[in-house]
Amino acid sequence: MSLKDIIDYVRDEGATYCDIRKERWDTTSLTLKDGEMEKVTSGSEEGAMVRVLYKNGWGNVGTSDLSELKNAAERALAMAKNSDKYKEEKTGMADVETHEEKVEMPMEDNFLDISTEEKVSFLKDLEKHLDKGFVRSTELRYIDRLVDKEIATSDGTHVEMRIPRIVTYMIITGKSDTIQRSSEGIGGTGGYELTERAYEKKDIVLDRLETLLEAETPPSGKMSLIMDPHLTGVFSHEAFGHAAESDLVSTGNSCLEGKIGDKVASDIVTINDDPTMEGYGSFPFDDEGTKARSRTLVKDGILNDFILDRENAWKLDMEPNGGARAEDFRVKPLVRMSNTIMEPGDMEFDELIEEVDKGVYAKSSGGGQVNTGEGTFQFNAQEAYLIKDGEIDKPLRDVSFNGFTLRTLQNITGITKELDTGIGHCGKGQTAAVTDGGSNVLISEVTVGGRE
């Protein structure tokens, strides 16, 4: 049976809406640790997720047995009917333009044509560049994934797409009076050509580790903070972007609920989320088959849009904008970001630094977490420097900072001209490949956590 036949069958049985997402994943994963090829792995898997809406209740069934798809659809319908019994609030799917298209995202240099031997050689060569006296241990990882998806909906959309993603990680460790590590992930949506970028980042990873080995613990308390482009990107994603995810907005879990059209950030802040730009989080159609498009979430400090899938767009009476993404065929899509960028400003870096009497210049993300309902966040920088009287002073390690999202966005007082991006994996119960980026950004006040 074709996907359409199964969908028609479920509709005939009374389903309000149904979609099926069939996927095949081909992955190669290599790990080189301290000169030894520790893991050489390759594999394929396939499966599908059937989602059925019956009146106001959902039933979702993921299976790796494609011969059992009709059975999965029947189970999903039965589960949806059961969910509906518990549900009082109405739900629906906002209308979208339907598509029948086949899209292959480009690879300049197809990684399927590159032998595993060559990929191993790439890691071994990259490792040679990281061989410095202060590096005690190296770990390099290479992963390429080719995902073929076919999505059909009961509204008539039928899209097929091929998405190649590739990533290289460099993690190095050194020891002085403490053990420190420095890491960087490099990659994107594309082919083997993206591995070249790892060589461009190797010095950053090395310099950072060397600096950290001499760094001191940070001061604590409220002070100014300058974030570098990578950290600005992660801040835009974590502190702001998650709160702009419509599933959190529509269920009373976002500090941005009811604030479209309100001023939520300083006038110089514009934040876009764009799956159509080049990035690790790019895709042509989302996992509901909605065509991808750029979303301007904040325009000149005013909240302009949310990231919206079809159901939450219906609930919020807004327009879906391709915000549904699923980790794989085992799970239903959630509302997720893609490539999140805080737009550059007009300042030079020197001008930014001059504005700070006492503060911290924080570079590259060490991770972060957010409470979207309360509008609070915590971040960690991989590398940081004290700023004293408008000048960069001594290096600091293990710098974390926290604050209130809305207050902090209003406290952004300067943004520089240059734009840079970094890649990451966002966790929200499921993992999603993302790019985050921005410029150097000055926040007039956040709380820095330190031991002094």
Next chain:
Amino acid sequence: MNGKLNDSVKKALELVDKKNLDGDVFGIKERNISYSIEKGELAESSEYEDLGLGIRVIKDGKIGFGYCTPGKEEKGVRRAEELSTLSQELELKLPREEDVSEPKIFDKKVEESSLEGKGAEFTQQVIDGAKDLKDDIMPTRGGLSISIGHKVIGNTRGVFLKQKNSAVSTGVLATIPRDETSINASESRFSRKMDLDFTDIGKSAAEKVDSLREGSELPEGDVPVVINPDAFGMLMWFGIVPAINGENIRKGKSVYEGRMGEKVASEELLMKDDPTMDWGVGSGPFDDEGVPSRKVPIIEDGTLAHFIYDLKEAIKSDTESTGNGLRGGFKNPPDISDRNIILRGEGKKKEKLLPDKGILVDGVMGAHTLNPASGDFSVVGTPAWLVEDGEIKGKVEGAMISGNLPDALETTELADDYKKFHASLGSREIKMDLPSARFNSVTVSGK
């Protein structure tokens, strides 16, 4: 029901054997049914069934790894064999058949509940428990999941082991809306048997958020911090578990390198990895390499006693596997992993740990940003309350807690409110059994 999985593992093993190669095949089958909570209602039901094989082949002392779904065994074995030529040479010694302990990890009642679709009723109990406390408290997000898992491991030296496990987990976020931003608190619990009180889980989240209405001033400086089991578990997993990993010890990436036999924690602290205990979060008869489970004492009476190893690291470190090779699903080769970490201490009543002036912390934001090499951390305690004269007062906001976890452990006191703690982080899981703790040497800032 699992004939397909067993047959597929056997078929792959025969293919490896036919090629006169050494190797093991790990099969997994898991059926998970989950229910989500949105805005005070059961919003949807989801189900997935996962099935797959991880094939490890050893050829000329080199290891290759492939994975596939049943029916594609030939391709999986061929891939693993091809890739083996690229890996390091290592004389991996696969285990031979021996007796394994059989901890209780499967409860038939969980499976029956799953088949009868009772999860929706249980989810409704969680919702009602949270809704019934006060009119303005709403369970805005959450969920409940019931899973039945099967693992099979076979190797070319005669091992063929099977296990079946069950699990129920639920978590809920209770929210009180406010004009500007809301306040919220969560509760989550995990069990391998059908013994959770679902109403109480909802009620507990509601009571927590209800206690956050009034604010107090954050005490700053080196004040004691009492931390609830979930948050303590997160810090221990990111800060101490990497330090007991045999590979990190050998490579000098652990603060515990060269400290075996030294005092590293408060006198009465016991940390062990015990996958043999009945109903343990991470219990099971064998690890994902077919090595029988055993108790591994890690810190005894505050003294560092043992590290954890899988088969591969055991060779490199010239020791034996401690049964700590896990795969995190069928798609990954085995790696060193904790199984079921147990933490015990003085066992004081939690009230006795509350200081004259300090804070009580229920959760931490940013545990994953802890420096795994040094153990340095700076996290936000939230929700958190002021503690004065041993009494819990109002909510404190923006409580940044900084310190070094291995150092802090030397003066940490433990309570007796033991909790089974489980969290999923991608392909890795936190599986612990631990109480609340009092840190006496950390810094609080953020006023």
